[in-house]
Amino acid sequence: xxxxxxxxxxxxxxxxxxxxxxxxxxxxxxxxxxxxxxxxxxxxxxxxxxxxxxxxxxxxxxxxxxxxxxxxxxxxxxxxxxxxxxxxxxxxxxxxxxxxxxxxxxxxxxxxxxxxxxxxxxxxxxxxxxxxxxxxxxxxxxxxxxxxxxxxxxxxxxxxxxxxxxxxxxxxxxxxxxxxxxxxxxxxxxxxxxxxxxxxxxxxxxxxxxxxxxxxxxxxxxxxxxxxxxxxxxxxxxxxxxxxxxxxxxxxxxxxxxxxxxxxxxxxxxxxxxxxxxxxxxxxxxxxxxxxxxxxxxxxxxxxxxxxxxxxxxxxxxx
Amino acid sequence: xxxxxxxxxxxxxxxxxxxxxxxxxxxxxxxxxxxxxxxxxxxxxxxxxxxxxxxxxxxxxxxxxxxxxxxxxxxxxxxxxxxxxxxxxxxxxxxxxxxxxxxxxxxxxxxxxxxxxxxxxxxxxxxxxxxxxxxxxxxxxxxxxxxxxxxxxxxxxxxxxxxxxxxxxxxxxxxxxxxxxxxxxxxxxxxxxxxxxxxxxxxxxxxxxxxxxxxxxxxxxxxxxxxxxxxxxxxxxxxxxxxxxxxxxxxxxxx
Numbered sequence: 018x019x020x021x022x023x024x025x026x027x028x029x030x031x032x033x034x035x036x037x038x039x040x041x042x043x044x045x046x047x048x049x050x051x052x053x054x055x056x057x058x059x060x061x062x063x064x065x066x067x068x069x070x071x072x073x074x075x076x077x078x079x080x081x082x083x084x085x086x087x088x089x090x091x092x093x094x095x096x097x098x099x100x101x102x103x104x105x106x107x108x109x110x111x112x113x114x115x116x117x118x119x120x121x122x123x124x125x126x127x128x129x130x131x132x133x134x135x136x137x138x139x140x141x142x143x144x145x146x147x148x149x150x151x152x153x154x155x156x157x158x159x160x161x162x163x164x165x166x167x168x169x170x171x172x173x174x175x176x177x178x179x180x181x182x183x184x185x186x187x188x189x190x191x192x193x194x195x196x197x198x199x200x201x202x203x204x205x206x207x208x209x210x211x212x213x214x215x216x217x218x219x220x221x222x223x224x225x226x227x228x229x230x231x232x233x234x235x236x237x238x239x240x241x242x243x244x245x246x247x248x249x250x251x252x253x254x255x256x257x258x259x260x261x262x263x264x265x266x267x268x269x270x271x272x273x274x275x276x277x278x279x280x281x282x283x284x285x286x287x288x289x290x291x292x293x294x295x296x297x298x299x300x301x302x303x304x305x306x307x308x309x310x311x312x313x314x315x316x317x318x319x320x321x322x323x324x325x326x327x328x329x330x331x332x333x334x335x336x
Numbered sequence: 337x338x339x340x341x342x343x344x345x346x347x348x349x350x351x352x353x354x355x356x357x358x359x360x361x362x363x364x365x366x367x368x369x370x371x372x373x374x375x376x377x378x379x380x381x382x383x384x385x386x387x388x389x390x391x392x393x394x395x396x397x398x399x400x401x402x403x404x405x406x407x408x409x410x411x412x413x414x415x416x417x418x419x420x421x422x423x424x425x426x427x428x429x430x431x432x433x434x435x436x437x438x439x440x441x442x443x444x445x446x447x448x449x450x451x452x453x454x455x456x457x458x459x460x461x462x463x464x465x466x467x468x469x470x471x472x473x474x475x476x477x478x479x480x481x482x483x484x485x486x487x488x489x490x491x492x493x494x495x496x497x498x499x500x501x502x503x504x505x506x507x508x509x510x511x512x513x514x515x516x517x518x519x520x521x522x523x524x525x526x527x528x529x530x531x532x533x534x535x536x537x538x539x540x541x542x543x544x545x546x547x548x549x550x551x552x553x554x555x556x557x558x559x560x561x562x563x564x565x566x567x568x569x570x571x572x573x574x575x576x577x578x579x580x581x582x583x584x585x586x587x588x589x590x591x
Contacts, residue, residue, distance in 0.1 A: 085460020085480025
């Protein structure tokens with residue numbers, strides 16, 4: 018499949034945004050009754066919610082670039098009964114409601130038991146909606162029978178893990194910057210390294226599988242003659258067509274291997290390295306957290322490019 | 337609505353004879369010509385006279401080399417042959433291209449099963465083209481919307497046309513009559529009888545899309561390398577003037 022930059026930017030940026038919002042929602046839910054902690058945490062929550070909303074919105078705007086008629090995008094909200102893309106759109110529009118409500122509550126409403134209750138409910142709702150949006154994004158891909166690589170059971174968990182990992186890295190970085198009473202510790206980097214290693218392991222399993230996966234039919238079956246061997250004698254068109262550009266995209270094996278190694282290095286090795294540097298006391302954890310954020314996002318970007326470029330579509334049988 | 341209608345009783349579709357298709361692309365060009373002005377038109381090309389011409393076609397004719405095949409059903413082993421394969425929308429019974437559409441632009445008609453795109457609603461997200469294993473949908477870079485075969489819905493019901501012209505443009509244009517149009521939901525229709533007689537097949541039915549169009553596989557070839565020699569040898573053994581005249585005529589007509 019053709020790796021469209023608009024879709025790659027969308028899924029990585031909005032994934033990180035929704036991951037950050039999910040962690041913030043959970044955090045607010047868990048601290049909603051602690052009136053003593055809330056003033057100290059308030060800057061983190063406010064800036065975090067703003068950053069999460071900004072990232073997810075930028076991601077959504079990137080996805081509009083993939084549309085032929087972006088001005089009609091509102092129509093995509095109508096078919097949530099059958100279409101995962103529509104469900105994703107609906108979810109993405111619902112997420113800002115609890116997020117903005119949380120910001121308003123923290124900024125405008127005086128602390129009290131009533132506010133605490135609503136904070137908790139909105140926090141939980143925000144976490145659920147954010148993760149549901151990411152799951153809908155993954156289901157768009159996982160529900161397409163012509164692309165067997167995307168039907169793998171790890172596709173949805175990996176999308177969720179990427180959102181949670183990049184979101185958590187951003188949260189740790191914001192904590193280092195906005196919570197002055199607790200100087201950042203190296204432990205956060207080790208947590209990121211462990212999650213990154215888990216994700217890299219999932220991807221290794223996925224890559225191992227798709228490298229050995231055949232398309233669900235042969236070329237003989239594609240032309241209605243299963244059992245016969247067919248070789249392309251002449252293509253129907255002399256130039257590339259939409260079908261060959263979009264669906265018969267083939268990534269060079271050499272480049273793909275290099276990108277896979279780069280993704281593993283960025284996801285698992287970079288956070289571990291950052292943790293090592295911090296644990297030795299050679300560099301400050303704050304700067305290393307920023308480095309880890311960038312590395313993880315770059316790793317997500319490389320993985321997402323491969324996710325598209327290495328997925329074979331059944332229609333390629335005809336070419 | 338992208339939810340599918342209840343299964344229609346009429347299933348309009350095409351039956352394509354791979355035995356007689358000669359790969360002339362007349363179906364593809366006549367389709368392009370008609371649909372450039374049809375309900376999904378215009379089918380604008382990019383750089384039609386430039387270095388890399390590209391554009392939307394609803395019909396694409398592939399050509400393949402079939403390797404020699406094993407004997408089937410007690411017949412002879414099949415020799416290598418050329419296969420011309422016209423590829424277009426199969427108007428599936430459970431088309432995922434319709435259900436994945438987020439806008440309701442893609443729909444399957446309840447009355448005859450034709451799968452269409454409402455161009456005024458399409459946002460050009462291309463997801464339907466990903467959902468189609470047969471490559472039936474092509475995106476127009478110029479219009480920013482998805483295009484697909486309409487089964488010439490603006491011909492087959494068009495009472496401004498003569499009754500014999502109310503068939504898809506590709507069917508009318510085919511010089512070898514390899515393309516047939518009709519109701520595949522009616523077991524007594526001409527096309528259904530043809531499919532039954534020639535053991536027509538659906539493409540990749542295991543994917544679960546329930547294609548309506550059928551392809552008639554090439555008739556078994558009389559194969560064997562010895563056949564040609566035997567045919568020549570038979571008349572040579574006959575004596576007489578009639579046989580010599582026949583051979584002479586045969587040679588003359590071969591030129």
